[in-house]
Structure formats: structure tokens, C-alpha cells
Amino acid sequence: MASQSSDFQTLSRRYTADKGFRAFIQKGMSGYYKKRDQNKANFQDWQGARDLAAEIKYEAINHLDKYLLEFEEKITARGAKVFWAQNAEAAREYILKVAKENNVHSIIKSKTMTSEEIHLNDALEKQGFGVVESDLGEYIVQLRKEAPFHLVFPAMHLTRRQISDLFQKELGSEPTDEPEKLTMIARDIMRRKYCEADMGISGTNFAIAETGMISITENEGNARLTTSLPKIHVALLGIEKVLPKLEDLSLFLPMLATAGAGQTMTCYNTMYAGPRQLGEPDGPEQMHIVLLDNRRTELLADAEQRDSLGCIRCGACLNICPIFKNVGGYSYGTTYGGPIGSVITPHLRGLKDWKHLSAASSLCGACTEACPVKIDLHHHLLQNRRNGAKTAPNPLEKISFGGFSLMMGHPSLYRLASGLGRIFQPLQGLVNGTILDPLRSWTDSRKLPTLAPQSFHEQWKKQRNRKL
Amino acid sequence: MRISLFVPCFVDQLYPNVAWSVVRVLERLGHEVVFPESQSCCGQPPFNSGYWDDARSSARVTMKAFRDAEVVVGPSGSCVTMIKAFYPDLFKGETDELAARELAAKAHEFSSFLVNVLGVTDVGAKFDGKVTFHDGCHGLRELGIKSEPRALLANVKGLELIEMCEAETCCGFGGTFAVKYATISTAMDEVKCASILETGADTVVSNDSSCLMQIRGMLEKEKSSVRSLHLAEILASR
Numbered sequence A: 001m002a003s004q005s006s007d008f009q010t011l012s013r014r015y016t017a018d019k020g021f022r023a024f025i026q027k028g029m030s031g032y033y034k035k036r037d038q039n040k041a042n043f044q045d046w047q048g049a050r051d052l053a054a055e056i057k058y059e060a061i062n063h064l065d066k067y068l069l070e071f072e073e074k075i076t077a078r079g080a081k082v083f084w085a086q087n088a089e090a091a092r093e094y095i096l097k098v099a100k101e102n103n104v105h106s107i108i109k110s111k112t113m114t115s116e117e118i119h120l121n122d123a124l125e126k127q128g129f130g131v132v133e134s135d136l137g138e139y140i141v142q143l144r145k146e147a148p149f150h151l152v153f154p155a156m157h158l159t160r161r162q163i164s165d166l167f168q169k170e171l172g173s174e175p176t177d178e179p180e181k182l183t184m185i186a187r188d189i190m191r192r193k194y195c196e197a198d199m200g201i202s203g204t205n206f207a208i209a210e211t212g213m214i215s216i217t218e219n220e221g222n223a224r225l226t227t228s229l230p231k232i233h234v235a236l237l238g239i240e241k242v243l244p245k246l247e248d249l250s251l252f253l254p255m256l257a258t259a260g261a262g263q264t265m266t267c268y269n270t271m272y273a274g275p276r277q278l279g280e281p282d283g284p285e286q287m288h289i290v291l292l293d294n295r296r297t298e299l300l301a302d303a304e305q306r307d308s309l310g311c312i313r314c315g316a317c318l319n320i321c322p323i324f325k326n327v328g329g330y331s332y333g334t335t336y337g338g339p340i341g342s343v344i345t346p347h348l349r350g351l352k353d354w355k356h357l358s359a360a361s362s363l364c365g366a367c368t369e370a371c372p373v374k375i376d377l378h379h380h381l382l383q384n385r386r387n388g389a390k391t392a393p394n395p396l397e398k399i400s401f402g403g404f405s406l407m408m409g410h411p412s413l414y415r416l417a418s419g420l421g422r423i424f425q426p427l428q429g430l431v432n433g434t435i436l437d438p439l440r441s442w443t444d445s446r447k448l449p450t451l452a453p454q455s456f457h458e459q460w461k462k463q464r465n466r467k468l
Numbered sequence B: 001m002r003i004s005l006f007v008p009c010f011v012d013q014l015y016p017n018v019a020w021s022v023v024r025v026l027e028r029l030g031h032e033v034v035f036p037e038s039q040s041c042c043g044q045p046p047f048n049s050g051y052w053d054d055a056r057s058s059a060r061v062t063m064k065a066f067r068d069a070e071v072v073v074g075p076s077g078s079c080v081t082m083i084k085a086f087y088p089d090l091f092k093g094e095t096d097e098l099a100a101r102e103l104a105a106k107a108h109e110f111s112s113f114l115v116n117v118l119g120v121t122d123v124g125a126k127f128d129g130k131v132t133f134h135d136g137c138h139g140l141r142e143l144g145i146k147s148e149p150r151a152l153l154a155n156v157k158g159l160e161l162i163e164m165c166e167a168e169t170c171c172g173f174g175g176t177f178a179v180k181y182a183t184i185s186t187a188m189d190e191v192k193c194a195s196i197l198e199t200g201a202d203t204v205v206s207n208d209s210s211c212l213m214q215i216r217g218m219l220e221k222e223k224s225s226v227r228s229l230h231l232a233e234i235l236a237s238r
């Protein structure tokens, strides 16, 4: 199906045409780069930390069977219920079932990209449950009926003015330009929602096998309230989120904060190890853990690209990606945007429909360099291209590269073509920039190089072979 | 030393002067340069597009052309990356894997060859002008070349190097990407060119002609007075 691919072309054209928008994103990022670099320098050895993180993730991903079972056993022992969801539907059904069985009326959520992946809000709302996002950025995009723009900064594409206008329209608040005031407007509403909610749904940054805990990291304190005030807490996580040991967090928490937001540590880092225990005064009565596969095991089976399951969703690869910075998050049409999204979406949602994302890259490798867990992102894009060409080749490309390799495979043909090129180049000059120009996608914005009067091959032959 | 010159196909067709500049610099340093004429293209375009069978047939021609070479030197971080970093992947498990690895081991990008193999940072060049340097992504991230071209430029008489703020940001070329996703590629080119112009340099230099083709394409279209030259052309000038 060409539609995802043509949607990407259309949207990416629209966003790149908007220079103001591009400058806005670029400016947002430049502040982040500075803080990120300062915090990277706080590590004794950032590259060493990356190596170690990659090693720990390698161990975890290669022994998921062991670590997930250990995690389940430990957290179940303290009264949490663990549900293994094979796919998005199973996960949604389970959460709906819990909500119905407990007569839930109102649901509050903290940030979870995994819930975007399984389209949870839609499913809940269709069944009549009110759902409110408690993360400020998520709340803003929810009010706009949009998906998050970025893994970590869901509303980074909006100006303060736009947010103020939105609040004015949706919440009847006074217009303001001050971030603190905007935050207070949302917080007021949120407070009420926390008290009303009888179910809190959260994501999970890390699950610790050794101790049977989940770790959530956040800056607003909203996840703490979401997970502790309502009587039911549901934590949703992909199966790849498990880490072997508690001490692994001493590396991953500062690393996530640094790579993700240029912070030394995120403001709130909390570990949850089960529902309210006997004798405890507060906390949820029930805790449900939904472990989501949703084709992750297929990615696990791919030895070449398995390391992409190590992703901690920090967003560093998006932040550095010159494609992302120009086309923005919505062009991708996926839950996970940017380089990591281009790598994993073909695995999670089908190569045929999503291989174009792997083609939409200059393969510059900035993502791989930025990734704290050393996922070989840009080489995976190459592998996706290879897999795509093998399973669903583009007929035109197949013919052209067939011809190309025939020509390059025979030095005499290469010389012949090089001569013909010189004959045809003036013809291109006649149509340069017009609709007839086959090279128009280049010539629209860039001047075409001209063939040298003689190739180096010919010049060398004349000048050097004569000498001999 | 007897050096076999690897000339990427588009340098062969579009920028023969770049190849000649490499010849001049190496000969001035007292080395013998040979050019195996049966070479054509390293196979990067089909490789990058996913057509690895087609890439292998181009690559085999390159491997054959340089089979007996002692060292292979080419003026392109990108095409040398194809040989050095990607041939071993491309031929993994194939009968030619050993040959691919052998060629990978003896192939060098021009600036890295000068500095790391020959141990030369001063080639006796002279160039009057303010220059800014663009790091081609393949050379930078696949081959780890960053200090070498700068060390060479630092010894060019009359040359002032002004670093641009986005030196390591991709120019947006990316082979077929530049035409398949022309608007994105152009947007990236705009960021790059703005960063070049911001330095006030009169010349932009790179060790990759493919990046320069992209950058020059936009600078010329915008009728900018900033010139673009390959590092070898600077090093060959006196």
C-alpha cells in the first residue's frame, strides 16, 4: 500500500515548507543541546557509560524469558497482578475488563507512549470512560485531539500563545504568556481529576527483575499522584523494559535524564513494588501490570536488529536527527517517530507499509552517535531497506539498479555510458527546471553539476599512458 | 610507496580535478600513483537503496581492480566507507568475503591516509582565503575522521579556518535520498548553507565531493559568492 508512504511525502513537504516552524523546533533543540552536553560532561566517562548501558541491555534482551519471569514472580508475591498481553487488543481488553469489574467511572493517566501504541484512550472513551492525561504536555495535545508530537516532549511544537489560546477556548481561562500561569491553569483542573479518578494508568520506564519493581521517572509529580491516589493502578509496559538489577538504575536514571532532557536527574524518580500492603496507610488497593508484546518478540527473533529493543525512549535520536527537526513528529504517522520509529515501526506494523521511513534518511548516523544505549540505528535503516527491496522491490528501482550494476560491472559499458552522458547533458539543459526535466526534484532547489568535458579515466589515459 | 588511486564514479565524471589534485599531492610527497583503469563504481547507490545483489556486482569489479594493490586511496569519505565499512557486511557469508576484507583493510580516505599512514600534516600548500570545513557524515562517523583534515588545513599557508556551528550536521545529500525526498534534503541543505554563510568564509571545503555537490548546488542557485573546493584541491594549490 502506498498510502502511508504518500502521506509521509505530503506531510513532510508541508512541514518543511514552513520555515518558521522549522526555526521554532531548531531553537527549542539548541537549548537542549547545551544542557545535554553539560550533563554528559558530568559523567566520568560518557562513552564508557554507553558501553555499559548497551551491555546491560544486551543481557536483559537476550534473557527476557528469565528476567520477565523473575519480575513477575517478585511483584506478584506482593499482590500485583501481571497480565501478559500478546497484542494491543489483548492489552486493551484486559484494562477495560478491570475497569468494568471495578465499576470505574473516571480514569487519570500519566505519560505512556505504550498506551498510544495500543490506542488505549480511544478504546476507553468508546466504552464511556472519561480519561484525562495528567502530564501537562500530554494534556495539551489531548485537548487538541492530537497525538504526542515527540516521545518526550509531546507539545513541543506549540508556542505559549497557542497553548494559552487553547486553554482559553477549552477551559475558559484568561489569556497569559507565562509558563507558570499556564501550568497553574492545568494543575487546578488536574487536582480535581486526581480526587475523582478511581483508576490511574501509567507507563513504566524500567522494570527491575531482581526486586520486582517498576521505576517511573517524571518532572511534574503527576505520575506519583496518578499511581497512588486512585484505588486501582494499571502500569503498562513493553516487555523490553526489564532490567536485571536494582543497581542498574544508578546508571540508567541519570543517563535517561541526560540524553532525554539534558537534566542531571529527572525531578521525581519513584519505584513501585505492588499495591498497598497490609498496615500501609495509602496507595492503591489494586495494582495491575500489563506486559505488552505486540510483535516485540518478532523483533527479538531478528538477530541483526534485536538491539533496538534496548531503547529507553529517551528521544535523543529524535532531537539530533536533521530529518526529524525538519519534518517534525507528525509527518511520520507513527507512535514512535524519528530514527528509532523508522527502525522499529516496520517490525511492529509491517515492512511493506512502513519501509519508506527507512528510505527517508540520509544515513548520516547522528542518531547512532547520540543513542545512550548504542543502538545501531542508521545501519538498521540500511537493513530495512535491504529487507524491503528483497520482499517488495520497487519495480522502477529494481530495473534501474539492475541496469546500473550491469553498466558498472563492465568497464567497457561504463566508458560507453560516460560518453553518452556527455552527449545527452546538453539536452537536459534545454528542459532544465521545467516539468519535462527528469532531474527536476534536484534542479528545483539546487544547480545541477555539469559533466566534465572529459572524465578522469579519459584524461589519465591520454596524459599518463602516453608517457609510458 | 606505490599508491593505487580510487576515483569514485561521480568524481571521475564530474570532478576530475579533485582526482588530479590527489595525484599531485601524493607525487609531490615522492610516491608513485597508479590508476587501475578497470574500476567503475564502488556500488554504494544500489547498496544504500537496498539492492545488495546489484551492489555486489559493482563491488566485485572494484575488488578485482584493486586486488594487487598495496594501498588504495580515494578522495571521498563516503565511497571509502563503502569499501572499508560496508564491503565486509555486504559480502558476509559470500565466497568473496575474504577479498572484501582484504580490500577494506588496505583502503584509506585521502586525508586520513596522509595523516595516519604517511604521518604528514604539512604538504607545503598555500591558499589565500577564509575557509570553513564541512565534515561529511560517512568520513566523520563511519571512519572517525575529524582531526585529520583540520591538521592538514592548519598547515596551509595563508589559509584561515573558521569553524561553522553545524559542521557535523548532515548536508542532506544522502545519495538517492536527495532526489527521492528532495524537499527534506533541500531543507537540510538550507540549514547547512546558512551555517556556512554565517562564518563569513569565502570558501567551503570538505573531504567529500558528494556533499560539496549538494552544498554547491544550493550556493550556486542562490548566486552566493562562496566557493566550494575539495580538500585535495586546497592541498594541491601553491
Ligand code: SF4
Binding pocket: A259, A310, A311, A312, A313, A314, A315, A316, A317, A318, A340, A370, A371, A372, A373, A374, A375, A377
Ligand atoms: S533509540 Fe536510543 S536515542 Fe533513540 S529514543 Fe531509543 S534509547 Fe533514545
